[in-house]
Amino acid sequence: MSRSNLYQRIYERQKGRSARYNKQEDALLLPLIEELCDCRATNGYRRITAHLNRKLRTGDYSFARVNPKRVYRIMRLNKLLLPKHTGRVGDNRAHEGKVVTLHSNTRWCSDGFEISCWNKEKVRVVFSLDCCDREIMSYVATTKGISATMVQDVLVESIEKRFGDTPRATA
Structure with a gap:
């Protein structure tokens, strides 16, 4: 170690830390x-x-x-x-998956899932349910892919089951 470096270290300790930049x-x-x-x-x-x-x-x-x-x-x-920002929302917004609705037919939801079978086939299911009483109103199951028309048919069946046969609008 050079003398100048040693002298500088000793001198800095005696002098103390420099003031914060301002x-x-x-x-x-x-x-x-x-x-x-x-x-x-x-x-x-x-x-x-x-x-x-x-x-x-x-x-x-x-x-x-x-x-x-x-x-x-x-x-x-x-x-x-x-x-x-940590990316986390406060603990007061935790959602446990329960959607509260007071009356039937005020909120519906739909979802789909896939079941793998032992013979390597997959069964895909789409359903719609009422959030109030958790009743499944309509569903469709297939071993092929789920198309948009299948989902539309499930929703139309749900409407017909709850509100009766309604006239369809032609586009």
Whole structure:
């Protein structure tokens, strides 16, 4: 190790850590950033930077343009940043698969599934059911693929079962 490097390390320890980077103009930018954050509470530092640069361009300010890293640092030091998005929604929105309907025929759903058989064939089933009483109104099963016309037929059968034979509209 060279003497100059050793001397520099000892000298740095005695002197202490340097002060945090802070420009004099940050104090002038902070009220503008706070104002933008109050008006646009859901904007992050990038959108705030764009709005700030637009405001600086139109107003009588000594700044030409502000760097997004600088705005991020100012917002971080003053706790103006948005909470980080983790991709998870709050626990209060957990869905256990129960859809509550008070009366029959107010909400229907349809779904399909596939069953693999021992002889390597697959049976595909499409059905429609009433969410209130969980009654399956109509279904179709096939060993071939499910087509759109099959699903349409299931829905038409469901309507006819619940509301009687209704006249079809011709297109």
